Amino acid sequence: MIDVVIIGSGIAGLSAALEAKAKGKSVVVVTKKYPTQSQSSMAQGGINASLDPNDTIQAHIQDTLRSSQELADEKVVEYVCNEAPNAIEWLDSIGTPFSRKENKIALRRLGGAKAPRACYAQDYTGLKILHTLYDNCLKEGVDFLHEKFLLNVIVEDDVAKGVTLLDLRTSQVEQLLAKAVVLATGGFGKVYGSFSTNGFGTYGEGLAAAMRAGARLSDLEFVQFHPTSLAKSAILISEAARGAGAKLIDSKGDRFCDELATRDEIARAIWQKLESGEKVFLDMRELGEEFIERELPQERKLAIIYEGVDPVKEPLPIRPAAHYTMGGIDVDIDGKTSIKALFACGECANAKLHGANRLGGNSLLETVVLGKRTGGTAAVVENEVAQKEYERTKIDSDFIKAVFGLPNRIDFMERQEFLSKLLYNNVGIIREELAMKGVLSVIRQHQRELAFMGIRDKSPLYNTELVQFIEYGNIVELAEAMVVVAIQRNESRGAHYRKDYPEQNDTYKAHSIVWKEDGVLCADFLPIENGS
């Protein structure tokens, strides 16, 4: 019997894997593609740790708490910020090629931080941490299963026993049993489609599977919109550009906000400009070619390919795009979910480090620090797992067979694109009740019509349309939960801005919680006591 199965091979999953392996456990990491083809590779800006002589861990804690708008758990924030220097030391000792300055790890300033605090590797920070962890997993003998897509968590008597997976090469459903299951599947920001910086596949299959298994999800209404993505393609331009002095300007060339405010504030300022028919640009010209080539080579390349603009010479047209989902599977500091032997870490989880708004550089930090901690907790779970075919496996196997026979009278891809636009315009940067209720009824209509959709590609061999259809099912399930709690939170806090309730309201100093009972979505608020 496998001790720990980890779904997802991003930085959170691989950190968990290395920690569980270090405790002498058998570890299998499951990935829907190949191990390094994960969203973590896209993280550019950096990973926070208080290492600057003029910085303190206390300042890191305070900046994180301030940005969270009272929705972070102080215990978690303190733990993660305290662990940050150790995490960087660990990453350095296992080979991460961080950029250096005067023989120390170089630091750059990101938004909302009082000091330069983000360790980086050019603008490839996520990529280089991810690949270093992968190399170390190969060294330590972590096993990988490639090209398996998560369908469901197998739960019996409220204890996780394993997962069901779709094998992409055969379209067969397989069960993988383990004493502990760790979900590290990433966020769901791509439900906003082409209005998201995220990669294809960031549709939250881990959150959806956890919810179907009966686990609680929390704070789903908090979606971070990154202020600066390329106007045409929503490709991310890192906050590091603004940290180094790039300016946000309108068509007249005038500045209109503080470029180093938190992401929610800047995104709203840009949105208002765009709504008034203006265009908004990121002006990096003053940084100079030499600096841009050294520190932001990737940004320049992408701006030229996707926008046809060289940021060395011209201001870049930008708009805000969905970037990060603060909410997720509700977990404690150890990564424990509400289901025994089921754990979660990384963006798919909500350990309440970020609260209502995440600071740049804190998500990579979370994936490493809480990924390791979660892997350590999962490694010591005691769980008797019977070797048998579980009911879940049979249901999922029948489901996949049935998908091939669905009538396909409604095109799900068209529906998906339509829904992403609705979400961006109505459950995006600025929200109000009536419009969101309209979106909710559309989502429920889409759910009812799923049985009239289906796939045109009938081949069982590497059927990418089948995977996209399952992802679409997850999207409508998660979008419903997200919109329900966004409607219920009658206040503005962090990334959740309500035009009809523009003020913060202490009644909602609470985490929104959603779960399913017999397939029915339930929602509630859990008040925060004593600031935790």
Place this chain on the structure above:
Amino acid sequence: MKIKVRRYHPHFEPPTIDMEYEVPESLTLLEALHHIKQTKDRTLSFSSMCRSGVCGSCAVRVNGKEELACEYRVKEGDYVEPLSVVDTIRDLIVDFNKSLHSLQRSSAYPLKMHAGMSEEEEKLIERQSDCILCHSCYSSCPVYETNQNFLGPFALTRAYRYAVDSREEQKKAHIDAIVMDGIWDCTLCGNCTTVCPQSIDPKSDIMMLQSMASRFGYTNPNMGSFGSFGLEF
């Protein structure tokens, strides 16, 4: 404008056909492939994730040359094929399992390390650690094509990246791992260097490894056979 895509499905007869598609102007190839899948042909199969050149999943060949679909702008008449040398699974999707295994065979990971390095020392491995494992280099490699035991370009570049890392204490062990089916088998043709989307230079990394190997007492077996040839009479 029109582009042509080489399709492959092992259960169909014939398994390989070329299909032509009309696509809008001024798209990246990845955008064009998504456009085809969404509006024209749901069976077209390809791999993609980040659309920004860092995840390494969308490499294909365009007019015979390896390109990341997300970084290539489509031109009239382009001919799109899956990567070469590695096995095709379906259409533009290829099998990475064997080539990824060569990372393990090369011990392309830290063996015994400590923290801390200088700015100059980091620069020595900066370019090599930009690798995204997109497999363009394997697709272009004539040695890997004829001998799939050859460790191959990205594995050797990664081995070099750890062998010259100033934090690594067991440099010789890295060299020991890449002499067999590795550095001496490379013909230094430089295809890998030409096609790398990250401007990495595996050819030069392999030459550097050869020179490191000589310092650790290894000799180029190919040179040896030339030498003995002269003595046989």
